[in-house]
Amino acid sequence: MKIQKIPEASIVRMSVYSRYLSRLDQKGIVTTSSGEIADGVGVSPAQVRKDLAYFGEFGTRGVGYNVKDLHHHVLKILGLTNEWPVVLVGAGNLGTALCVYRGFRERGFKIVGVLDSDPKKHGQPLGDLVILPMDKMEEIIKENDVKMGIVTVPSDFAQDIVNLLVKYGVKAILNFAPRAITVPEDVELRNVDLAVNLEVLTFKLSS
Amino acid sequence: MKIQKIPEASIVRMSVYSRYLSRLDQKGIVTTSSGEIADGVGVSPAQVRKDLAYFGEFGTRGVGYNVKDLHHHVLKILGLTNEWPVVLVGAGNLGTALCVYRGFRERGFKIVGVLDSDPKKHGQPLGDLVILPMDKMEEIIKENDVKMGIVTVPSDFAQDIVNLLVKYGVKAILNFAPRAITVPEDVELRNVDLAVNLEVLTFKLSS
Structure with missing residues (x-):
């Protein structure tokens, strides 16, 4: 289609x-x-x-x-009759929240790998998973045929992480870092800016 | 206007x-x-x-x-030439992430109180704030003239928390719990369903 x-x-x-x-x-x-x-x-x-x-x-x-x-x-x-494997990069508070977010699993999104650059986090459990070092990214993506990535790293690292995901074959990226990110034409990018939601409310409160 | x-x-x-x-x-x-x-x-x-x-x-x-x-x-x-005080209820992973989310502060949203029902969290620091018990809700809202609330509690408690926020004068609520919530007509509610963002991407991957 x-x-x-x-x-x-x-x-x-x-x-x-x-x-x-x-x-x-x-x-x-x-x-x-x-x-x-x-x-x-x-x-x-x-x-x-x-x-x-x-x-x-x-x-x-x-x-x-x-x-x-x-x-x-x-x-x-919507492409939701299949399960979608997803890799998540950045196991901070937001990444942790998303890893255990029931809403993803209910809609067929299965986080198959969570990566972080902080050695202190490596091996720690997060939901059903264990936090892995960044150098496992290629392996996780290829073994699980991952096409989707979620980026919850600090802004300054977001573009580098997106570049790596793209390099290893990810075709759709959800970025939570409040920073302009570029991707090649054949890759879909969606930026989530959580403040937009509050601004729709202030508009309504102000008008 | x-x-x-x-x-x-x-x-x-x-x-x-x-x-x-x-x-x-x-x-x-x-x-x-x-x-x-x-x-x-x-x-x-x-x-x-x-x-x-x-x-x-x-x-x-x-x-x-x-x-x-x-x-x-x-x-x-958008009503963003003023600063908006906001109260956040639910200091789990998502609530914690939102409390320190730079994007809110940059756009004029200042979280002035963070509440949680878990006594183990009370008094713990979160960004510039300290996590408070639920029974401080009224005081925080009235002292700071808070009109906006963010709800990041588990789904089963979301409606009760929303009712309390409304009772104490909050007029606009951003709800992250994946649960249908009702509010009186004079209160604005916005539900954030994070999975919708992934579904826009799967549509594009599938089409």
Whole structure:
């Protein structure tokens, strides 16, 4: 499936819809509508229909969507019907929090290796894993066919770590360091800036 | 300023623009254009113009935007020309990481209190602060006129903590617990689901 020009906001919403559909399915609800999904996640019904339309025809006019089918379709679109092995670099507080973050595992992301440059951390347990030295990066990535990396190192080291991940074959990187990072064109980079979330709130408090 | 119906995605982008404008300003660049901002942050020039147009007329046709002026306007729109006191509840790994997260302080968010229910943590230092018991919540909020709270407690406790924050006057809450939380209508809630970020990447890897 090669799809071009789908807005990133639509992809983020697909991820949100999939959570809502999962909850409906768990409650035993068989059929839903764009209106119900819209209410459940806080967007307009037209937005739900538009987002889904990027990926095909799912519902039946006048009947709505089968919850299980739509949920499966959305997960497939998001690439979440497989488990994704992930390597995490930087076992500080944030890295530690992410390693044990239930939300990743529930959505099919399995952290298969956690690396840190601090020798004092090497061999220490972190969840089901043990913190490894940086020179194990290549081995972990190749043995587990890892395509995704999470970078939670201090800003000054983030670009070097990203370069190493790319060198060893990682194709998608989630960067938490508040620093501009560059990657080759064939690598996807997503920067998580946690302050943006607070700024959406201050906007609402101020307006 | 009371503004209605501005898409949240536009507000998030305003936050992103403000970072880019700050970088331009630091480099001593005086004038910019919607095209340059668009290139710098990875959206279309039309999107930049549309987002800014929600808030007024900023540029001069044929000349562009004055970097300092536009930066100040955007910060003002986002409510970031003041410092915001914030209380954080839950001094686990994620809470600890957020307490020392430079990105918050740089953007004017000052964590003035960190609370945890675990007596073993009480009195322990965390950055410039000391971890306090939950029963200090009211005092911290009222003394510092806190309007924002960050919740990093385990999912099962998140709703109770949110209820307490609301009771003591917090009007905007950033929740990291992967659990549906409800708030009264006059309180803003933003749920941070860190897995969404990975799912945008798997979509791109899969497509």
